[in-house]
Amino acid sequence: MADKTTEKKVPVLKAQNLGIQFGGLKAVDDFNIEIGESELVGLIGPNGAGKTTVFNLITGVYKPTEGSFYLCGQRMNGKKTHQIVHAGIARTFQNIRLFKKMTVIDNVKAAMQEHLTYGLPQAIFRTPKYWREEADITKRAMELLDVVHLSGKENLEADNLPYGQQRRLEIARALATDMKLLLLDEPAAGMNPTETEELLEIIDYIRDTFKISVLLIEHDMSLVMKICERIQVLDFGTTIAAGTPAEVANNPRVIEAYLGKPRKEAAKDA
Amino acid sequence: MTKQRKLSYLLNLIGVAVVFAVMTLLFAFQGFGDSTTYVEGVCTTACYTIIMVASLNLVVGFMGEFSLGHAGFVSVGAYASAIVSGALAGKGLSDLALLIVAVLAGGLVAGIAGMLVGIPALRLRGDYLAIVTMAFAEIIRVVFCNLEITGGGRTMSGIPKLATFHSSFWIMAVCVTIMFLFVRSRFGRTVQAIREDYIAAEASGINVTFYKVMTFAISSFFAGVGGALYAHYMTAMIPTNFNFNYSAELLSEVIIGGTGSLTGSVIGAAFLSALPEFMRQFSTYRMLGYSVVLVLVMLFRPGGIFGRWEFSLTRLVKKIAGRGKAKAAAAGALPQAAEKKGE
Ligand SMILES: Nc1ncnc2c1ncn2[C@@H]1O[C@H](COP(=O)(O)OP(=O)(O)OP(=O)(O)O)[C@@H](O)[C@H]1O
Ligand SMILES: [Mg+2]
Numbered sequence: 232m233a234d235k236t237t238e239k240k241v242p243v244l245k246a247q248n249l250g251i252q253f254g255g256l257k258a259v260d261d262f263n264i265e266i267g268e269s270e271l272v273g274l275i276g277p278n279g280a281g282k283t284t285v286f287n288l289i290t291g292v293y294k295p296t297e298g299s300f301y302l303c304g305q306r307m308n309g310k311k312t313h314q315i316v317h318a319g320i321a322r323t324f325q326n327i328r329l330f331k332k333m334t335v336i337d338n339v340k341a342a343m344q345e346h347l348t349y350g351l352p353q354a355i356f357r358t359p360k361y362w363r364e365e366a367d368i369t370k371r372a373m374e375l376l377d378v379v380h381l382s383g384k385e386n387l388e389a390d391n392l393p394y395g396q397q398r399r400l401e402i403a404r405a406l407a408t409d410m411k412l413l414l415l416d417e418p419a420a421g422m423n424p425t426e427t428e429e430l431l432e433i434i435d436y437i438r439d440t441f442k443i444s445v446l447l448i449e450h451d452m453s454l455v456m457k458i459c460e461r462i463q464v465l466d467f468g469t470t471i472a473a474g475t476p477a478e479v480a481n482n483p484r485v486i487e488a489y490l491g492k493p494r495k496e497a498a499k500d501a
Numbered sequence: 502m503t504k505q506r507k508l509s510y511l512l513n514l515i516g517v518a519v520v521f522a523v524m525t526l527l528f529a530f531q532g533f534g535d536s537t538t539y540v541e542g543v544c545t546t547a548c549y550t551i552i553m554v555a556s557l558n559l560v561v562g563f564m565g566e567f568s569l570g571h572a573g574f575v576s577v578g579a580y581a582s583a584i585v586s587g588a589l590a591g592k593g594l595s596d597l598a599l600l601i602v603a604v605l606a607g608g609l610v611a612g613i614a615g616m617l618v619g620i621p622a623l624r625l626r627g628d629y630l631a632i633v634t635m636a637f638a639e640i641i642r643v644v645f646c647n648l649e650i651t652g653g654g655r656t657m658s659g660i661p662k663l664a665t666f667h668s669s670f671w672i673m674a675v676c677v678t679i680m681f682l683f684v685r686s687r688f689g690r691t692v693q694a695i696r697e698d699y700i701a702a703e704a705s706g707i708n709v710t711f712y713k714v715m716t717f718a719i720s721s722f723f724a725g726v727g728g729a730l731y732a733h734y735m736t737a738m739i740p741t742n743f744n745f746n747y748s749a750e751l752l753s754e755v756i757i758g759g760t761g762s763l764t765g766s767v768i769g770a771a772f773l774s775a776l777p778e779f780m781r782q783f784s785t786y787r788m789l790g791y792s793v794v795l796v797l798v799m800l801f802r803p804g805g806i807f808g809r810w811e812f813s814l815t816r817l818v819k820k821i822a823g824r825g826k827a828k829a830a831a832a833g834a835l836p837q838a839a840e841k842k843g844e
Contacts, residue, residue: 316706330697341694342705347687354686
């Protein structure tokens with residue numbers, strides 16, 4: 232809170248020297264990032280590099296053992312996950328976590344805590360406030376389902392959706408929290424090219440309409456190169472490169488750690 | 502839209518009233534011959550058992566946590582209400598007013614107990630609640646066995662007989678309706694989201710611990726209400742009535758009826774509390790019978806007989822009237838209370 236001395240805009244997300252240690256393993260070390268308004272930043276790195284751990288730190292699932300992070304200048308360390316969500320950070324999961332046995336629309340509505348203020352008595356006596364708020368969130372949930380191209384599926388059980396649609400439902404659920412920063416953990420994993428294309432359109436549309444910033448983890452390099460404005464590369468928990476897609480793609484350390492060497496080395500070794 | 506809602510409320514009220522009227526008439530005109538009084542008693546038992554089972558289903562079915570000590574909260578409600586009605590007896594309150602005060606007191610004290618148990622137990626992940634509730638029920642039983650005010654280990658008798666079939670029926674109808682409305686509100690949605698995936702629930706901005714404790718307290722409140730009716734119907738009780746067997750019985754009724762279906766709890770509780778009464782000669786085999794049924798249900802219908810299905814009178818009427826059924830499902834009326842209880 233104290234460090235708003237610069238005249239330039241306060242970044243949506245700022246992480247300083249963020250780190251976490253599991254036993255002897257430094258899963259993430261000295262992680263720094265700044266994400267501006269409406270920016271789309273990619274976070275890449277080989278398996279086990281610590282990308283998901285960064286998300287878990289920023290969303291309060293893990294408590295950082297070092298450093299701190301700020302949302303729009305507000306310090307978030309030590310806050311509980313739901314408080315961080317209310318402050319404005321929402322995420323999706325690498326291995327889809329939906330409310331499986333609930334309907335598609337209820338999945339979205341469940342994330343609309345902020346929109347609902349009616350209390351127990353109002354729920355039990357079904358006051359006008361209850362009906363008004365429930366009608367409001369139903370309408371909004373339908374709009375969000377439309378954004379992720381899931382209109383018409385609202386009454387299906389989430390579990391019954393095909394894989395690609397489940398991923399999109401997770402995005403709708405994250406949007407329902409009204410966040411400023413959206414964290415997407417490998418949203419295109421397991422999707423075919425058509426589905427990936429559709430996903431990219433959706434991400435574009437979301438950024439345009441909701442004016443939010445996105446931090447994206449993705450394994451598909453071509454995808455990341457195509458849509459991200461900036462990319463940060465992790466390897467063994469440390470940042471080995473950061474910059475525009477072109478800069479990163481030509482960085483020898485990245486090529487070594489992430490793109491070329493492992494496969495070539497493996498081939499040589501064999 | 503509002504008209505449709507009102508119609509749906511009216512319909513359900515009529516449904517409950519019809520069931521009530523039929524049963525009242527049957528009892529008034531000796532519909533069961535010599536055993537009419539007896540049957541009326543069984544039906545009263547069924548009424549408060551329904552409250553206990555439905556309330557346990559809030560925790561087990563909707564929130565997805567195991568409670569092995571529901572009888573503990575029932576007994577807290579039973580004793581608290583008996584103490585209150587004992588203190589207020591002869592102060593000029595009508596029987597019904599006294600019963601309502603006692604029932605609310607029983608519910609409230611049990612609800613507070615639920616909160617106190619829930620706060621430490623529900624913060625933790627895993628099956629801690631099962632262990633903690635079981636311990637709580639045991640501790641409460643021992644405490645009640647040693648307190649003078651609760652009879653000091655002897656039977657606490659002379660509790661005014663305030664609960665009748667009539668009052669029990671309506672209290673049950675109100676309780677089940679409230680629980681149903683709870684489930685069909687943002688609270689029910691939240692709690693079910695927690696059941697499905699607490700990590701995702703938290704990541705969706707849900708304060709998991711808060712809603713868990715809240716639901717558990719509400720469940721305990723209704724357990725206490727059931728206990729209060731029990732006390733004022735039985736007029737005598739001993740702490741060992743509320744032992745582990747009783748908790749296990751309630752839990753098995755939830756599971757047989759359907760975890761996550763209040764309809765299942767209502768029918769399951771009514772049926773299972775009536776059945777052994779009609780087969781008194783086999784009462785030694787009651788727990789055995791439960792176990793067998795439980796195993797069969799687990800094998801063939803793991804979600805319970807009704808699964809998560811809910812009965813809706815509005816839907817039924819619309820179907821019969823032959824109008825669009827899709828609309829009825831969306832209208833989501835309050836059903837439940839209209840279930841038949843016992844035979
Ligand atoms: N809770 C934990 N306890 C111990 N170690 C952990 C924990 N979470 C993650 N790790 C370790 O931290 C490292 C980084 O894991 P992380 O899941 O962040 O990788 P990732 O970059 O997301 O990889 P992937 O591309 O496979 O998803 C791994 O070595 C992992 O084993
Ligand atoms: Mg990962």
